[in-house]
Amino acid sequence: MLRSLDIRDMLLIDRLELDFQPGLNVLTGETGAGKSILLDCLGFVLGWRGRADLVRAGAAQGEVTAVFDLPAGHPARTVLDEAGFPVSDELILRRVNGGDGRKTGWINDRRASGEVLRLLSETLVELHGQHDDRGLLNPRGHRLLLDAFAGVDLPPLRAAWTARREARAAFTEAEAALAAARGEEEFLRHAVAELDKLDPQPGEEAELDARRRAMQGAERIRADVARALQALGSDGAEGAMLDAARWLDGAAERAEGRLEAPAGALQRALIELGEAVSGVEAALEAMDFDPRDLEATEERLFALRALARKHDVLADDLAGLAETLRTRLGRIDAGEGNLARLTDAVATADAGYDKAALAMTAERVAAAKRLDAAMAAELAPLKMERAIFETRLAEAEPGPEGRDAVAFTVATNPGAPAGPLDKIASGGELSRFLLALKVCLARGNDALVLIFDEIDRGVGGATADAVGRRLARLAEGAQVLVVTHSPQVAALGGNHFRVAKSVEGGMTTSEVAALTDSQRIEEIARMLAGEEITPAAKEAAKVLLEGRA
Secondary structure, three states, X not given: OEEEEEXXXXXXXXXXXEEOOOOEEEEEEOOOOOHHHHHHHHHHHOOOOOOOOOEOOOOOEEEEEXXXXXXXXXXXXXXXXXXXXXXXXXXXXEEEEEOOOXXXXXXXXXXXXXXXXXXXXXXXXXXXXXXXXXXXXXXXXXXXXXXXXXXXXXXXXXHHHHHHHHHHHHHHXXXXXXXXXXHOHHHHHHHHHHHHHHOOOOOHHXXXXXXXXXXXXXXXXXXXXXXXXXXXOOOOHHXXXXXXXXXXXXXXXXXXXXXXXXXXXXXXXXXXXXXXHHHHHHHHHHOOOXXXXXXXXXXXXXXXXXXXXXXXXXXXXXXXXXXXXXXXXXXXXXXXXXXHHHHHHHHHHHHHHHHHHHHHHHHHHHHHHHHHHXXXXXXXXXXXXXXXXXXXXXXXXXXXXXXXXXXXXXXXXXXXXXXXXXXXXXXXXXXXXXHHHHHHHOOOOOOOEEEEEOOOOOOOHXXXXXXXXXXXXXXXXXXXXXXXXXXXXXXXXXXXXXXXXXXXXXXXXXXXXXXXXXXXXXXXXXXXXXXXXXXXXXXXXXXXXXXXX
């Protein structure tokens, strides 16, 4: 609910403070008194795009403050929370228009952009008038309005649409992947066969390289080791030393002990020489290999390295590459089966969406008939019993909310062609169509402040009274603000404000005052009689006010 509106130095307003009440609030005044200025100022603080020259002449800046009550569950709370603003039961919007044209807004004393203000305004205020192209006259919103009237349950349909979209996306992705895989199928099969034939193992390259180096090293030194063994063996040093030992043994008896020490040293040397010969023989035996082993080792090592270069990977990664390529090849082999499964999933999702969309269409068709009947009942008291309102459904592109296009059409006279509301109806007719439609669509939602800007223009008498009573009915479930020239409508208001223009010191200003009961009689009498208020006009005003019940 809009609780108060504070305006300073805006257009013709010097300083104005207004307190609004629940129910039907009416604003009246002479033509040109400045009633539309109030709506301009309210639109300004809500971030609406409007006229640029808002600052009062001679003022440095203009300012508007609006205070709203936000009960628990009000949709504005969600907007505030998502935008990072603190949420409370009171919402204070303030916006300043500098003399240089700059506009600055605040939400509860925190800076806010015009975009956030506009998002908030959609949850706070709904404006209706003869030039209403934001709400009821916008065909793009007619389906939403019909759904709200019908109270349809959209989440199951949206879920079916999501399942359909995801199933189709999965099929398209798999089909594209299979097509791309088929383009490299020949390469994959050749590469996998080549890798499987070689069967590379992690760490194998290092092992082969070490073995090859060992065999190559042994080949280079084996001849020297063999010559050393020959020099140390029985045909070399060992044989000579054994001969020397025998010769010393034969001469020892006649040497009177002088050969004992040399003979002992020679025996010890023979023992060490034997160990050396054994070691050299063992080393020579270890160096003994088949040259074909070296050739085979080199061939495999070179094959591993060549395949690694071919695939631009390390030799140790060839085993992992083989598994990767084998997996890709497996996708091709399993691709047809996977596509068949995904095709079935798409068919199932399509069927689920079609069923939900058809059910939604049937629900909307039934709701359209109820809305048309409700509109006929509302239009008759508004002196438009010959007019025909029709809700038309046509097939549209499938989407998360079905495949129905909805349009509200009217024919103002029997036999006349039907067409869009704003193309067929005249100004006064349009106002009544909009009011009847709003009454039919109302659901007792008190979240929105409903504003009607001279929606009763062009009607009078019993029709104006019917308009006023429908506005009063709307006000039972919501706060309603009405700018009106109709005394019948004004008399039905629960709260009455008069807008008046005055000139003082060459400066024109507009003022708004809340009227007492006696002042309401004067104002409604003026609306009935014109400039000269007669006793008869006052009596008529009293009758109108007494007939509010």
